[in-house]
Amino acid sequence: MALGLYSRDGSVTRGGRAGVVCFPETTDEVAACVRIAVAHGRAFVPRGAGTGLAGGAVPCDDPVVVATTRMDRIHEVDVERRFAWVGPGVVNLDLTRHLTGTGLHFAPDPSSQQSCTIGGNVANNSGGPHCLQDGVTSAHVLAVEVVLPDGEVVVLGDEEGRAVGYDLRGAFVGGEGTLGIATRICVRLCEDPPEVATLLLGFARVEDAAATVSAVIADGIVPAALEIMDQRVVEAVEPFVHAGYPTDAAAVLIVELDGLPAGVAAEVERITAIGHDHGAGTVRVAADEDERARIWKGRKSAFGAIAVIKPDYYLNDTVIPRTRLAEVLAKVYEVVDERDLIVMNVFHAGDGNLHPLIVYDAREPGVMERVLEAGEEIVRISVEAGGVLSGEHGIGLEKKRFMHLQFTDADLVAQDRLRRAFDLHGLANPAKVLPTGASCGHVTSLGRPPEGMWV
Amino acid sequence: MTPLEAFRDEVGATGPVCVRGGGTRWSVGRDPAADGAGPVREVRAPVGVEAFEPAEMTVRVGAGTPLVDLAAALAEHGQEVALDGPPGATVGGALMVGRSPLRRGRLGEATDALLQADCVGADGVAFTAGGPTVKNVTGYDLCRLLVGSLGTLALVGRVILRTHPIPEASAWLAGPVEPSAVSPLVHRPATVLWDGERTAVLVEGHAADVDDQMRRLSDLGMVPVDPPVLPPHRHRVEGGLSGAGVLEVGAGVVHRDEPATAPAVPNGVAALAARVRDSFDPERRLNPACDPHRVPV
Numbered sequence: 167m168a169l170g171l172y173s174r175d176g177s178v179t180r181g182g183r184a185g186v187v188c189f190p191e192t193t194d195e196v197a198a199c200v201r202i203a204v205a206h207g208r209a210f211v212p213r214g215a216g217t218g219l220a221g222g223a224v225p226c227d228d229p230v231v232v233a234t235t236r237m238d239r240i241h242e243v244d245v246e247r248r249f250a251w252v253g254p255g256v257v258n259l260d261l262t263r264h265l266t267g268t269g270l271h272f273a274p275d276p277s278s279q280q281s282c283t284i285g286g287n288v289a290n291n292s293g294g295p296h297c298l299q300d301g302v303t304s305a306h307v308l309a310v311e312v313v314l315p316d317g318e319v320v321v322l323g324d325e326e327g328r329a330v331g332y333d334l335r336g337a338f339v340g341g342e343g344t345l346g347i348a349t350r351i352c353v354r355l356c357e358d359p360p361e362v363a364t365l366l367l368g369f370a371r372v373e374d375a376a377a378t379v380s381a382v383i384a385d386g387i388v389p390a391a392l393e394i395m396d397q398r399v400v401e402a403v404e405p406f407v408h409a410g411y412p413t414d415a416a417a418v419l420i421v422e423l424d425g426l427p428a429g430v431a432a433e434v435e436r437i438t439a440i441g442h443d444h445g446a447g448t449v450r451v452a453a454d455e456d457e458r459a460r461i462w463k464g465r466k467s468a469f470g471a472i473a474v475i476k477p478d479y480y481l482n483d484t485v486i487p488r489t490r491l492a493e494v495l496a497k498v499y500e501v502v503d504e505r506d507l508i509v510m511n512v513f514h515a516g517d518g519n520l521h522p523l524i525v526y527d528a529r530e531p532g533v534m535e536r537v538l539e540a541g542e543e544i545v546r547i548s549v550e551a552g553g554v555l556s557g558e559h560g561i562g563l564e565k566k567r568f569m570h571l572q573f574t575d576a577d578l579v580a581q582d583r584l585r586r587a588f589d590l591h592g593l594a595n596p597a598k599v600l601p602t603g604a605s606c607g608h609v610t611s612l613g614r615p616p617e618g619m620w621v
Numbered sequence: 622m623t624p625l626e627a628f629r630d631e632v633g634a635t636g637p638v639c640v641r642g643g644g645t646r647w648s649v650g651r652d653p654a655a656d657g658a659g660p661v662r663e664v665r666a667p668v669g670v671e672a673f674e675p676a677e678m679t680v681r682v683g684a685g686t687p688l689v690d691l692a693a694a695l696a697e698h699g700q701e702v703a704l705d706g707p708p709g710a711t712v713g714g715a716l717m718v719g720r721s722p723l724r725r726g727r728l729g730e731a732t733d734a735l736l737q738a739d740c741v742g743a744d745g746v747a748f749t750a751g752g753p754t755v756k757n758v759t760g761y762d763l764c765r766l767l768v769g770s771l772g773t774l775a776l777v778g779r780v781i782l783r784t785h786p787i788p789e790a791s792a793w794l795a796g797p798v799e800p801s802a803v804s805p806l807v808h809r810p811a812t813v814l815w816d817g818e819r820t821a822v823l824v825e826g827h828a829a830d831v832d833d834q835m836r837r838l839s840d841l842g843m844v845p846v847d848p849p850v851l852p853p854h855r856h857r858v859e860g861g862l863s864g865a866g867v868l869e870v871g872a873g874v875v876h877r878d879e880p881a882t883a884p885a886v887p888n889g890v891a892a893l894a895a896r897v898r899d900s901f902d903p904e905r906r907l908n909p910a911c912d913p914h915r916v917p918v
């Protein structure tokens with residue numbers, strides 16, 4: 167078994183070391199793994215597909231890695247009551263495929279959906295382009311069966327989403343593997359919309375695209391998706407997908423609207439007008455399903471396409487108030503330019519979720535320091551603008567040291583109270599999330615991204 | 622001293638204490654026997670809409686603010702929040718009881734409304750849960766833990782809530798048909814109610830879409846009606862509707878005339894919940910007479 171593969175995830179964190187890797191297939195086996203680890207005073211680290219971007223699944227100091235990838239069964243789909251029970255190892259896109267024809271879908275659609283697992287989605291409270299209107303994973307998990315860090319098995323929440331007592335399900339989601347291991351998940355399924363319209367707007371200035379996003383929200387429209395890609399991303403993606411993106415535009419804005427026909431038509435009109443008011447050079451409405459699919463394919467393969475530019479990347483994830491997009495984005499470009507680096511911006515603009523992607527060549531001497539510095543500065547700028555450290559990738563190892571930028575000691579103590587109620591022994595993924603947690607000896611926070619990681 | 626600091630000082634670090642909101646759901650989760658256990662100091666949370674940012678679709682508001690005042694401020698810019706209640710009910714009270722709005726098909730659950738909460742813990746120390754933005758996975762999701770906690774984990778002084786645009790049009794229709802006959806004719810209705818004989822549905826959205834759905838529903842024999850008045854007590858539903866009551870279809874709630882009792886939760890979950898409460902409030906000084914496990918749904 168190649169332990170090395172399980173020593174890292176999709177982040178640039180390196181130096182992790184897996185002691186043992188277990189591949190349980192049942193809840194009982196997961197509980198046994200946890201009990202054995204705890205009996206020996208060993209930490210355990212839950213793991214899905216390892217696509218996480220914050221180092222959440224990176225093993226620190228030889229823990230027991232519990233990979234739930236083999237728990238990949240879709241147990242039950244209840245079309246009438248609109249839920250499905252799935253194993254944590256089910257790949258996000260496999261659930262979507264399984265539901266084709268039922269008129270229902272699982273809303274969270276991370277760009278990594280071809281590889282990431284629902285267990286990982288739950289642990290990271292993941293988002294995706296289509297989470298603007300309907301919310302991120304937490305809004306789509308009704309119940310979750312969990313092996314707690316002492317080996318006890320509980321079901322948090324229920325099929326109606328109406329469990330008695332504290333919302334422990336809500337507290338568990340986003341716990342980044344520090345509150346226990348999800349072994350079965352009951353997800354909420356959403357009705358497919360009767361009508362969908364996808365718009366592609368091209369702008370001569372990134373700021374204009376950003377200002378358009380702010381204006382759309384200010385107008386009281388909450389689209390299904392609202393994504394920005396800047397020129398560097400478009401130039402990298404277009405040759406692969408031929409989506410018809412305007413490559414001469416400084417930024418393109420993808421807007422998707424769904425619902426009933428009259429509302430969709432009215433919003434298409436309003437957004438077209440808002441776009442023109444903000445200097446959109448082109449506004450195109452996808453004519454058919456094929457054109458729509460290509461527009462989205464380009465968006466979702468953006469990370470893969472950047473490989474043609476530089477061999478390494480560092481992807482940040484912060485959120486800012488959506489009224490300040492233009493201003494903060496300008497600062498992001500400045501920060502990166504000042505350090506002689508290249509940034510590509512492709513992000514969930516509608517909820518203010520920035521994803522500045524710094525591309526570099528790690529062989530260049532001194533480049534890591536500059537990348538790291540720029541990343542830190544972007545986090546700082548975001549928090550100063552009234553934002554937060556992470557919108558969907560989580561804290562993991564990567565952002566622990568920034569927690570004090572957003573939270574006071576008292577805030578972190580309150581968070582630790584929740585963690586300790588779940589994890590009495592302090593052995594569940596202990597080095598993650600809170601800066602007060604255990605340290606992680608060998609790990610450096612920047613290195614080369616893994617090969618074959620492109621999604 | 623800011624109102625929030627004054628609130629913190631009033632809560633203090635010793636003695637049993639709770640927040641009194643509008644008092645409209647004072648008995649929820651309360652153990653009548655605990656009333657004799659000794660006095661619990663009642664404090665009030667700060668009042669007032671501090672910052673409404675329509676373009677951001679968020680509002681920062683004192684937890685003691687009456688819901689009607691918040692609704693009026695938001696309506697000026699055509700927005701609303703996913704909290705509702707009788708006259709007098711406060712923002713903090715609605716969140717701590719944590720019931721989802723009847724119009725959950727449009728507004729989502731009460732828990733989705735809360736982005737950030739400025740709290741005072743059992744140790745008398747102020748802390749903030751969550752963050753100000755509409756999307757946020759930084760650290761643990763204490764906001765979800767707080768909604769429905771009846772003020773037993775922390776007392777809430779001020780919150781930031783997500784707002785929604787008020788729909789352009791809306792209509793209640795009812796008729797002697799089954800919910801399953803209605804659902805193919807509507808898209809994301811705000812709510813569907815079923816009393817065993819009649820279905821009532823609330824459709825909301827763009828005027829032309831609402832008209833269109835009304836036409837289809839009237840072909841089915843449904844007619845426009847006033848908003849129905851629901852029986853006062855909320856019961857859990859497992860599966861369908863049995864006996865007299867009004868089912869909120871898909872919400873897991875039946876409204877009935879007789880009071881409900883909460884089912885026991887499994888031992889493992891109860892033990893975890895107790896650890897959570899002990900961890901936040903080891904001396905049980907926060908709203909000690911209340912326990913969310915006594916709330917049926």
Ligand SMILES: Cc1cc2nc3c(=O)[nH]c(=O)nc-3n(C[C@H](O)[C@H](O)[C@H](O)COP(=O)(O)OP(=O)(O)OC[C@H]3O[C@@H](n4cnc5c(N)ncnc54)[C@H](O)[C@@H]3O)c2cc1C
Nearest residue numbers: 214215216217218222277283285286289292293343348558
């Ligand atoms: C190209 C690319 C695009 C991406 N796009 C997005 C995006 O659009 N939106 C987004 O939100 N994220 C995105 N991500 C990040 C990542 O894919 C998500 O966080 C995803 O949910 C992780 O799932 P995973 O199965 O790979 O989990 P892993 O990386 O294996 O683990 C992630 C965390 O979850 C924990 N965990 C895993 N399984 C379990 C379990 N069964 N029980 C308890 N804890 C568990 C781990 O301990 C770890 O802390 C992207 C990543 C890449 C590489």
Ligand SMILES: Cc1cc2nc3c(=O)[nH]c(=O)nc-3n(C[C@H](O)[C@H](O)[C@H](O)COP(=O)(O)OP(=O)(O)OC[C@H]3O[C@@H](n4cnc5c(N)ncnc54)[C@H](O)[C@@H]3O)c2cc1C
Nearest residue numbers: 642643644645646647705706710711713714718722772777
């Ligand atoms: C017709 C009707 C419709 C309703 N619809 C909805 C709805 O759509 N959505 C919804 O969410 N609710 C709904 N409810 C429930 C209701 O709005 C609230 O639960 C309620 O009114 C509580 O507000 P209050 O200020 O009166 O709280 P109180 O009765 O004063 O307090 C209730 C409990 O919460 C605690 N508490 C109050 N404020 C705080 C605080 N700031 N910090 C800590 N603890 C606190 C109190 O100590 C007490 O235990 C509805 C109720 C009715 C009757």
